[in-house]
Amino acid sequence: MRxxxxxxxVTLVATAGLALAASPVRQAILDGYAKEAGVAxxxxxxxxxxxxxxxxxxxxxxxxxxxxxxxxxxxxxxxxAGKAIEPMAVSANPKRFTDSAFVEKWFxxxxxxVLGRPCSAAEKGDLIAYLSSL
Amino acid sequence: xxxSRNRARLLAAALAVSVSALxxxxxxxxxxxxxxxxxxxxxVADATVQAxxxxxxxxxxxxxxxxxxxxxxxxxxxxxxxxxxxxDPATTAKITDYLVANAADAxxxxxxxxxxxxxxxxxxxxxxxPWWERQHRGEVSPSAxxxxxxxxxxxxxxxxxxxxxxxFGDD
Numbered sequence: 001m002r003x004x005x006x007x008x009x010v011t012l013v014a015t016a017g018l019a020l021a022a023s024p025v026r027q028a029i030l031d032g033y034a035k036e037a038g039v040a041x042x043x044x045x046x047x048x049x050x051x052x053x054x055x056x057x058x059x060x061x062x063x064x065x066x067x068x069x070x071x072x073x074x075x076x077x078x079x080x081a082g083k084a085i086e087p088m089a090v091s092a093n094p095k096r097f098t099d100s101a102f103v104e105k106w107f108x109x110x111x112x113x114v115l116g117r118p119c120s121a122a123e124k125g126d127l128i129a130y131l132s133s134l
Numbered sequence: 135x136x137x138s139r140n141r142a143r144l145l146a147a148a149l150a151v152s153v154s155a156l157x158x159x160x161x162x163x164x165x166x167x168x169x170x171x172x173x174x175x176x177x178v179a180d181a182t183v184q185a186x187x188x189x190x191x192x193x194x195x196x197x198x199x200x201x202x203x204x205x206x207x208x209x210x211x212x213x214x215x216x217x218x219x220x221x222d223p224a225t226t227a228k229i230t231d232y233l234v235a236n237a238a239d240a241x242x243x244x245x246x247x248x249x250x251x252x253x254x255x256x257x258x259x260x261x262x263x264p265w266w267e268r269q270h271r272g273e274v275s276p277s278a279x280x281x282x283x284x285x286x287x288x289x290x291x292x293x294x295x296x297x298x299x300x301x302f303g304d305d
Contacts, residue, residue, distance in 0.1 A: 061216030080217070081191035082289030112218040 026090070026097045030128055036121035047130025050123055057116035065114060065127075073131055089134040097128050169197070170246035172269060172294075172302030180232045186221060187229065191288045192298055196236035198247055198260045204233035206256050215259075261287040273304070 030042065052071065054063045061080060062068065068085060069077035074092040077085035087093040097103055103124075111119035119127075168174045178184045178193040187193040196204065208230040212220045221229070238245040250264025257263045279287050290297040 059213070059216045059218075078285070079190040080215075080286060082285035082292060083188075083191055109218040109220060112212070112220075113216075 025100070026128070026132065029097055029100050029103060030125055032100070033121040033125035033128070037125060039122060039125070042122070042125035042129035044126070044130040044133040047126035047128070047133075050126060051130060055115045058112070058114040059116070062110075062113045065110070067114075074134055088131050090132045091134050096131060166244075166246050170249075170265070175300045175302060176236070177298060177300040178232075180229075182225065183229050183232045186225060190217070190219070191286075192291055194260055194290075195300060196233045196240075197238050197245065198265075199233075199237060199257065199263070200239045200248060200251070201234040201237035202256050203258060204237055205230060207258050208233065259287070269302075 034040065034042070051065045051069075051073070056063075068079055069088050073088040076087055079085060086095075088096060090096045107119055107124055111117065111123075175195045175197050177195055178187065183196075184193050199207075207214075208226055211226065212218050234240070238247045247263065247265045250268070251257065260266055274293070278284060278293075284292040290302065294302045
């Protein structure tokens with residue numbers, strides 16, 4: 001093999017390794033929610049419905065996840081203050097759901113803003129399943 | 135053609151404006167002048183404050199509100215202008231300390247940012263201060279803030295490209 005080919009091969013393997021390395025953390029987060037919810041699997045379909053729904057009970061400024069994240073999670077969202085939010089879909093933003101403290105921090109804030117209550121483990125798992133499926 | 139009396143009045147008014155501008159400059163010094171014009175407002179220099187306070191908007195400089203405003207704001211993060219922006223108590227305390235220590239009135243500094251604000255006024259939005267009003271009135275039409283590219287008065291960088299570095303001068 002010529003040098004450029006070897007370099008390309010090394011890069012490809014490293015990239016694949018990185019992608020694989022990120023997913024066990026996400027899987028561990030999902031496993032934690034599955035255990036808490038007492039379910040075997042999550043539903044991307046339910047997650048999508050939850051993401052797109054207008055919820056009652058939260059703050060009037062933020063009736064839905066889509067208020068700030070937009071209808072297409074592969075696209076950037078925008079805060080009410082005008083700042084861009086990186087895409088929520090794992091395919092567009094592989095960093096998503098790879099830091100459990102960060103995930104919990106934002107579920108705590110945003111579920112209160114949108115629903116006026118904490119999200120259940122089942123809801124969190126369904127959401128991550130949906131955002132990982134796109 | 136203005137009459138000579140009108141001309142004299144205009145001249146007197148212009149003179150009065152220049153004299154008061156000069157007086158502000160001389161009495162308050164160049165720091166105050168720069169602050170009044172938003173030319174050199176120190177950006178947030180603390181990593182925690184920078185990270186946490188810039189998640190949804192730019193990290194607003196501490197010197198744009200008095201300490202009492204920062205204390206009130208940080209005590210109500212669970213309903214932060216219609217969103218829950220809550221943090222753990224230790225982080226909340228650390229951020230509050232930084233904002234208070236660098237507030238517009240920290241160390242007894244009489245910042246022009248506070249001019250027009252009563253001692254009991256506790257503005258929670260920088261855009262509610264008389265200073266912010268002075269700087270934008272007549273220069274920016276209210277509809278500009280509704281432009282989708284701006285979206286909110288909190289989006290300083292939409293017009294002030296160097297806001298994150300502390301420059302809020304006319305762009």
